[in-house]
Amino acid sequence: MALRKPRRALGAVALTLLACGGGDSPPIVTDLASYLDLADLTAESSEVVPSDYDQRRELMAGWSPPRQDAEGAFATNEGPRSEIAWRLAWTRPLELVLTGRAMTIANEAPTKVAISWNGELLGDVHLTAGAGMQDHRLEVPVDVQRIGANTILLDYSTEGASSPAPPEVAWSRIRVEGAGVGARPAASADGRLQLPFRTALDFFVMLPDGGSLALDDVALYGPQGAWRNAEPVPALLVSVHRYPAAPAAVSETITEGRRRVRLRPHELPIRIRIEPAAGARLPQAEAGFRFSGVVNSVSNPWPHAALPTAAAPAAGPEPESAASGPGAKPPHVLIFLVDTLRADRLGCYGYDRPTSPNIDRFAAGAVRFEHTVAQSSWTRPSTASILTGLYPHNHGARSRNHVLARDVAYLPEVLRSIGYRALGVSSNSIAGPTFGFRRGFSHFKQLPENLSSPGIHIPVWRVVNETLEWLERIGPEDSFFVYMHAMDPHAPYYPPEPHRSRFAPDAPAGALGKNMGKLQPFEIPHLSDLYDAEIAAVDEHFGRLLEELDRRGFLDDALVVFVSDHGEEFQDHGNHGHGSNLYREQIHVPLIVQLPARLRAEVERSVVEEQVQQIDIVPTILEAIGRPDLIEADGRSLLPLMRSRGSRAEHRIAMSDLRNDGEAVDALLLEQDDEPRRKLIDYWSASFGETHQLFDTTSDPAELRNLGAREPHWAGYLRAIGRLMRRGSRQQLEPGLEPDMPPEQRRALEALGYLD
Template sequence: MRILYFDIDTLRADRLGCYGYLRATSPNIDRIAAEGVRLEHCLVSDAPCLPSRASMFTGRFGIHTGMIGHGGRCADPWPIGRQRAFNTMRERGGLVWQLRQAGLYPATVSPYAERHSAWWFCEGWREYHNSGKGGGESAEEIVPTALDWIRRNGKRDNWFLHINLWDPHTPYRAPEAFGNPFEDAPIEDWYTEDLRRAQWASFGPGTPQEPAGGYGAASRHPRQPSQIASMDDYRKWIDGYDCGVRYADDWFGRTLNTLADAGVLDDTVIVITGDHGENLGELGVIGDHSVADHVTSRVPMIVRWPGLPGGRVDAALHYQTDVGATLVELAGGEVPAWWDGRSFAPAFRNGRDEGRECVVISQGVWSCMRGVRWEDHLYLRVRHTGLKNLPERMLFNVRRDPHELNDLAESEPDLAARGQALLDAWLDEMLSGSDCGGDPMDIVMAEGGPYHTRDMLDAYCARLRATGRAQHAEFLEKHPTGLAT
């Protein structure tokens, strides 16, 4: 068995052709989706970067590993304590270790561990190739190492190769020579000038006056405007993101060609996914992944498994880490009892949809909030806005309103209460079965709030005053969590 796991950072599901996008961002990914299974509703349990991959590769939710942040206590695993074994992988091994126990030789090409000081991620790999720029790489600095690995090892049996790209992540860095294949292509029409103006007058990291990457400073990256001062700027931003997706897809295509040259493409399992999505105006956030909404938390998940039914869409609701458990079972391994990820291998083998009743998403990096997805609904409960203009509770119908423009929390109180009840029940269940002694979100709040914004209040309020938004500065100074209640 050979498994290729193609992990593209910040890959928003609905920006791929196979998920219905109107631009040709992903011809190579779409080709594999047509041969495999595409999960329509796959969400990470913890967003964004560090917590997301922590969940996927440990098999456990952040509330159980402790990893829900990018800094402070909750950027590292809970200490095991007196029960720590001589070799913790044997008792607490994650995805890589379990695949290795199933007989696969695991190798990765990724800067993830170095970027986040997430050294636990190194456990289990037989080969770890660090591309060395901490996530600032373009695909041409990562994939050639993987292609060389395939040329040398591809014909061997029983390997798992993880390739980690970063091109859709800000700053948008597709090489100038790549051009802009979308220069004349239309963009979606949901983001309007009226919405842009309203967000411009509002506040929060990620709004048009402060999109991801700086507070109005001149951008060093030509594909990324420093502000969204017009709809032309918004279009340029969308082009920058879409070029990153297409550039990653091109290098994915080269990887497929190299597998074909080695004679193993047709019998290689191929998994394509990301660690989180990217808000492109939803909830007032442009070019970041700073909330626990459907857009940030939903990821593409495409699995082509030779010999199993393909060419179909799985419409069930899944955690991304459920896919990890499924890979382990399909590879002949045993899914550990302590994992939160649940295998749906029998349903996958038989072409059935079988998922979760609801999925809970946590965000503790740029804000402190949790969301719950069930049926067509998303309910969000906010504890700290991360200096953004957000209410304490939000409710959306993500099927009818995928860009989260119509908050139903006030008009649909029964549905909002249902969402809160699901969150409360989930939290009780998670803490009752936890050996960690509490909710890591409480620790993040006690440390002063989300890592990326907890020391920004004074500087950001000064900026708000300098840009004619003094009323918002006064609000945040009075309510540092961003909530009036």
């Protein structure tokens, strides 16, 4: 991340540091206008885009998740009424503009939408089938408006007919003309901040060496004469809070000109709050303060979002890659992905049941990563992250109706371009050819779900058999890349014998469990036991795979990655399954890496305690084969950590997200040397609004004690880090068009809980 260096020619910002420390270190000048998107805003609503999770937070009850058809992206009503919450900074003449179309078919009666504002009817909108998206305008009288929260209701009915089901309307955009513009903090073209009345900015930063906040060109804007003889005069209030419950450490009142506010050194996040106060009167019009603002510091105000500068290599020879030497054949690469496997159900991760003897033996001769974070809690985005090295907001396969973007670098395709033969075998079609995962493979075998089978998905032994059969075609001159995706132990659980009798002897017969269901207390032990039995079945055939690779002479020359896409919940936080939240049980996954024999002498650690992520797998593979430049990934190679030469700082931030079914969830996990591990979960739902949870995962690994109210500075700081790291996202949450699929595949995915 590049923070802006001072431009002395502008003459607008004083660069003198107060109590910064750091000797002769050059100052870092952070222009607040350039980092406005990192601040928490108190502001007026401006526009809603129902098809974009990040631009629909005003939508309350009665809304569908984002959808798309051939005419574009939208969301519809769910039920006879939709609700919108709208915040106003002041009352004035406004116009409500709704862009929508009826979803009815030709010759059906027109749809009527009655629209009210704070309980007062504004009017009716009439929509006919086939008319396409159109703007519908309604005046919002001043006397029905409120300063602060306003409620807009949309009531749906069919004209001239009584129908048991309400008509469906697609909305692509909702705005209030005259609102938002001029009533939200903004950065002007000249780099100044514009802060209207009844708004506020909260910047959360870390300044262990201190610094200063320099404000310049502070001036009022608004109607001429609005503050004539006002006492007290309007002012810009600046406060610095070092402890959540304590009074402000600094409080300054600025009426005009310039001011420099001292920021004393502090090892924890601080909150800098800037808000205008109107004094004796507040105009009912666009008005506030304009100013230039910078934070001067020795260190980066958001240090955890910046990757450390690469250190000079240690004395001695460069670490060898597996493809070192002229004409050396690159090693084989095999990724064995187990669907739905939480790390704490394996013996090598501390589980007390013998579910995984073969995996445990493999881990004993490899490197096990204790704290691996999945990039999502369901298959498609996390699998895409494993195979691209990118966060979901960058690879495209983020929500239910997204496919893997065609223009992102993809590991199978890249390896095949340098001579690898690439095989994919998968028993989970949610990350299969229909959704863009076939690209680049020499051969991809999708084992389709089978609705006539109690377990629905194809068992792991078939995945292993298909792989071993294909490997018979590999000659001594070939290097192969194999990606194996075993659906067990995904629900419904239907483990084979003898594992069922061994781990779940008292469970009812047949397949049990379906993703994301509420369970009765007596059901949980049975489902948990069946889950363990399925893990044991996976372990059996993973062991068989390793034995056969060794017998054929492949294993010593292979880089083997054992990983899961996500975990599974058994009422840990009130749910069963996955894809419903980002708590530990759904995103803490196993990761075990065995390097080719030619590289194992350099490995100094059998267990890595540092936090790592699925996006680190691609850079690790590419560095091991001697081609680290092939993919520009979001992750970092794990080889330095395995060799005890890596920096913990390179892996101190992990991110996970979930975009599904009317909700947006973001998790950010922070690891520090002298502080507890912290995890922030920001949750937004179309039905329930926003919630924020903060956990100390060192003392509370189960994530049961929410510290958000006790440590709001940490929550604000981690939220800013997440926003900074998602800057420049290639994908802005616009829903893609879910591809067509055979009816039987759709029914199978519905049965597995992936589709409604």
